[in-house]
Amino acid sequence: MTIACEAMDAIYAPNIKLSSHEMEAIVTKADVELRSHYGALPTYLRLTASTQTPMLPHVCLYHVQYHAHLILLHRPLMQGRNKNPFIYVSPLL
Secondary structure (H helix, E strand, O other), X not given: OOOOHHHHHHHOOOOOOOOHHHHHHHHHHHHXXXXXXXXXXXXXXXXXXXXXXXXXXXXXXHHHHHHHHHHHHHHHHHOOOOOOOOOOOOXXX
């Protein structure tokens, strides 16, 4: 998943100085690239709802990693007012 690496490096940099618009632009670009890559997967790498064919472990792992990348990519945008992406502040506080 090297598609998201550059975006993650920019978003999770220790001394981040990105505006919210810059962050959104980086996330949007990486999101579009990830989703188009995912949509272009060959059929043998896609998840199926069929219980007839067992899933291969590497295919399952690929999908877990894909969704983890999406979560990590969008996580800083969901943080709201918190500037540190590594610390979660509940909106209930």
